[in-house]
Amino acid sequence: MAYKTIYPYTNEVLHEFDNISDSDLEQSLDIAHALYKTWRKEDNVEERQNQLHKVADLLRKDRDKYAEVMTKDMGKLFTEAQGEVDLCADIADYYADNGQKFLKPVPLESPNGEAYYLKQAVGVLLAVEPWNFPFYQIMRVFAPNFIVGNTMLLKHASICPASAQAFEDLVREAGAPEGAFKNIFASYDQVSNLISDPRVAGVCLTGSERGGASIAAEAGKNLKKSSMELGGNDAFLILDDADFDLLSKTIFFARLYNAGQVCTSSKRFIVMADKYDEFVNMVVETFKSAKWGDPMDSETTLAPLSSAGAKDDVLKQIKLAVDHGAEVVFGNDTIDHPGNFVMPTVLTNITKANPIYNQEIFGPVASIYKVDTEEEAIALANDSSYGLGSTVFSSDPEHAKKVAAQIETGMTFINSGWTSLPELPFGGIKNSGYGRELSQLGFDAFVNEHLVFTPNSD
Numbered sequence: 001m002a003y004k005t006i007y008p009y010t011n012e013v014l015h016e017f018d019n020i021s022d023s024d025l026e027q028s029l030d031i032a033h034a035l036y037k038t039w040r041k042e043d044n045v046e047e048r049q050n051q052l053h054k055v056a057d058l059l060r061k062d063r064d065k066y067a068e069v070m071t072k073d074m075g076k077l078f079t080e081a082q083g084e085v086d087l088c089a090d091i092a093d094y095y096a097d098n099g100q101k102f103l104k105p106v107p108l109e110s111p112n113g114e115a116y117y118l119k120q121a122v123g124v125l126l127a128v129e130p131w132n133f134p135f136y137q138i139m140r141v142f143a144p145n146f147i148v149g150n151t152m153l154l155k156h157a158s159i160c161p162a163s164a165q166a167f168e169d170l171v172r173e174a175g176a177p178e179g180a181f182k183n184i185f186a187s188y189d190q191v192s193n194l195i196s197d198p199r200v201a202g203v204c205l206t207g208s209e210r211g212g213a214s215i216a217a218e219a220g221k222n223l224k225k226s227s228m229e230l231g232g233n234d235a236f237l238i239l240d241d242a243d244f245d246l247l248s249k250t251i252f253f254a255r256l257y258n259a260g261q262v263c264t265s266s267k268r269f270i271v272m273a274d275k276y277d278e279f280v281n282m283v284v285e286t287f288k289s290a291k292w293g294d295p296m297d298s299e300t301t302l303a304p305l306s307s308a309g310a311k312d313d314v315l316k317q318i319k320l321a322v323d324h325g326a327e328v329v330f331g332n333d334t335i336d337h338p339g340n341f342v343m344p345t346v347l348t349n350i351t352k353a354n355p356i357y358n359q360e361i362f363g364p365v366a367s368i369y370k371v372d373t374e375e376e377a378i379a380l381a382n383d384s385s386y387g388l389g390s391t392v393f394s395s396d397p398e399h400a401k402k403v404a405a406q407i408e409t410g411m412t413f414i415n416s417g418w419t420s421l422p423e424l425p426f427g428g429i430k431n432s433g434y435g436r437e438l439s440q441l442g443f444d445a446f447v448n449e450h451l452v453f454t455p456n457s458d
Helices: 022-041 045-061 063-074 078-103 136-148 161-173 188-196 209-221 244-248 251-260 273-288 308-323 374-382 397-404 439-443
Strands: 003-007 012-017 106-108 113-120 124-128 151-155 181-183 200-206 225-229 234-238 266-272 327-330 345-348 365-371 389-393 411-414 448-455
Touching: 003 063, 003 161, 012 161, 022 124, 022 151, 022 181, 022 188, 045 063, 045 078, 045 136, 045 161, 063 078, 063 161, 078 136, 078 439, 124 136, 124 188, 136 151, 136 161, 136 200, 136 439, 151 161, 161 181, 188 200, 188 209, 200 209, 209 225, 234 374, 244 273, 251 266, 251 273, 266 273, 266 374, 273 327, 273 345, 273 365, 308 327, 308 345, 308 365, 365 374, 389 397, 397 411
Parallel strands: 124 151, 124 200, 151 181, 200 225, 234 266, 234 389, 266 365, 345 365, 389 411
Antiparallel strands: 003 012, 106 113, 113 448, 327 345
C-alpha cells in the first residue's frame, strides 16, 4: 500500500511515506501496551486532561497550518478544513472538561449489598479511519479514549498520510507520552496481524461497508470489541408544511458540503407531489450556484473529489443510474480541469429496479423522489440497507419529531441538515454500522464496566 499525498486540485504528488516495517510496528505496539499498563496503575487522568486541553489550544493556534495539510491531502475547501480544525478543538476540550465526570463509578441498586461499576481502560486500540475528514475522524475516537487511558494506533487512509502524521506530531507537541497515540503506515496484512495480537483490545473503524465487514469479521474471529461507522444513503423528508425559505438555505450544505463526500450528507430527497416541481427547481438553482475552483481560494464553494478514483466511481454511478432509467435534470457535464471535479448533478425518476436505488453516491449528486403521502415518504426513507442519518423538514416541530421516531436510522435532524457536535452521539444501524462516537456514549465505547459488589452481612 502506497501512502501518498496527491493534491486533488492538480493531481500533483506532494508527499510520499514509506510503509512501517514489521519490527517498527512491533516496537510501537510494545510501547503503547506498556503505557496502557502504566496508566492502569497510576492516576494520570488530570495530567491527560491538561494534555488534551493543550491539543485544543495548539489546534486553534495553528488552525491554518492544519487546515492546509488536510486540503492538500484530500482536496476539501480550505474554509471547510478550518471548520474541521475548530470542531476537533471543541471535541478535545469537551472530553477534557467532562472526563472526570464520565469516569465516576456508577452506583447500582441491589437489596443484597453494595454494588457499583468502575469504568476502566481496556488496552491498546486500533483506529482505522477514512480520508474525508482527516482530523475529525481521528479526534472522535482519540479524545475519549485518551482520557479513559486506552492507548491508540492509527491506520489512516493511504491518500491522507500528511494529516495522519500531523495529528501524531500534534499529540506529542501537547506533551502526551510516547505510546499514547501512534500513526502507522501499515499494510492490510499488518492490520490483520494487529487485530489478532492479544495486546490489542479493540478496533474502531469509520469507512466503507466493505471495509467495515472485513475488519469486523477479523475482530469477531479474535473476540475483540469493535465499533463501526460505515456508509449512509440518508433520506431528507420534506413534509407538506415545510418552510421552503429555510429549505433554500439548507440544501447546499446538506448535499454539497465537502463536495458531497460525507457519510451523513442528505442523498435522497423525498418530497410531496404538490411541492415536487418547486423543490426540484430549488435544488437545480442551488447546484447551479456552486463555484468550482482552487480549494485554497475562499471564493470557491465546490472542491474537487478526493482522488481520481473517487471521481471515476461517482461518474460510473451516474451513468449506471441513467442507463437504468434515471433522468438528469441538471449536471453530469464535464469540467475541463486536471483536478478531480464532478459537476453537481440532480437525478430524478429513480425506480426501485434501478441499481442506484440502494447505493451511496459519495459525491455532489442529489436523488429526488416524488411521493403522495407522508406514510409513503417514511416507507421510502426506510427502504434502504443503510441507517445512518436522516432529516425531516416541517413547520410543526412536534409533528416532525413523531415522523423522526418512525425513521430507521441512528440520527435524525429536524429542520436542519446534518450536524456534528461533541455532546451529540454519532452512529447508525443496519449496514451503516454499530456503536456510537462522541458524547458520553462514545466515551463508554471501549471501557471495562467493572462490577464491584459487597454483599450484605448476615
